[in-house]
Amino acid sequence: MEYLAFIFYGLIQGLTEFIPVSSTAHLKIISLLIGIDDPGSSLSAILQFGSVLALIWYFRNDFLKLRIQASKNIYYLLHKRLLRSILIGSIPIIFLGGIIKLLVPYFFEDILRSNLSIALISLLMAIFMYIADISKTGSKNLKDHNYSDSLLIGFSQAFAIVPGFSRSGITISTALISGWDRADAAKFSFLLGIPAIFLAAIVELISSYNDFLLLNFPPLMFGLFSTFLSSLLAIKYLLKYLSSNGLKLFIIYRVVFGIVILLNL
Template identity: 35%
Template structure:
């Protein structure tokens, strides 16, 4: 890859992984529109590792507390029940995407990675995000939801395997529709991303090790660093933004992107 390609793709991965605008769409589109060659599996793993480290480091205290109390609960020892429950909610919310990804990976890779699909999902789920932002009650905290709500968000996360849907976008939308506060819906979405990105990165790493080839070490190293920096900044700024404002700018962006994609497809 030429340097400009991996710089752009690494920043796109970091920024769009946690914004409700679809990282998969933005990683697919440069190749289709600009004619770039596929960035390669090693680079894909590297940028996902960068974004994974960003969310883990940002939520490190919460993750330590949740994990500790989760295992204390399993051991039937005194613990913070709310934090232990959050561990269960993350686990429950992860299951649908893992199952759906295992069963549908071939179908998605073969039939759904196209500009038309991305245009349709970008527009449709952008409108759904707008509806949830405007109409949902938004009265529940993360501590107030149970396994049914976590499972519902988990099924929404499974839909995000379809390019253009946006994992963060659809999980936040589901959280809002279930009555969660904006910040709590975003927080739960970010926490849910950790096991899913970790699982996907592990599978890609195994695939990479089974088909060894030469790697561009410079691209991998700088790609992971750029992805980490852009993802961390994105998380910080996004949580501050939605605490004061809504999701309308992201809805407008998705509709504009969808319109451009429809134009490209039909022109």
């Protein structure tokens, strides 16, 4: 039974990490609705490593190209616009998210992880995503954008440390409002997620290390593998979906999700 539970947690983590609906909120709420234990911060943190590995694997060819070109010019990576953008966009979540969460971990665990907080944030995110969805499609992309755009998206990403916001949801929406092309907005969000998700998992793990020691290793590996596979599916199909569709489907879902939680308080 424990193996099945960890596989289930991995599926939810992998799918909802990249679909703009909040993975942490779904791990907690769905577990509650179907009557199994809330996985908690420690397990959520470990499963996030599966999502990071999926991102690295999915974009492996992009990284390989950078490595090959870097061998021709030792300073190539340092001067790449995209790499600098990812580094700049990661600054806010490192300083704002990481420091706050390490200093006041119980505030996030006890208050902002509550069902009421998750429901209200889900509804607020639906409004924000709607504004992004009706915004005029821009021409900014991975090759043509300003570093100020990266920093703005990075600041929005810092809100994702609060359960219910959704890292992909808030970064994609911010990019769209800033005038990004839909497909590249999603791709930049995912690339920005590599350092962000990794660092978030490390911080979560540090703050809940004692709980982590109680986890059983074999079922945890099944959960990680489940997260890896479901993350790959989510990345692949969401990039394809957003290329020709908007956020309406996810907006409706977030409204329904928030209302269902409120009705069950």
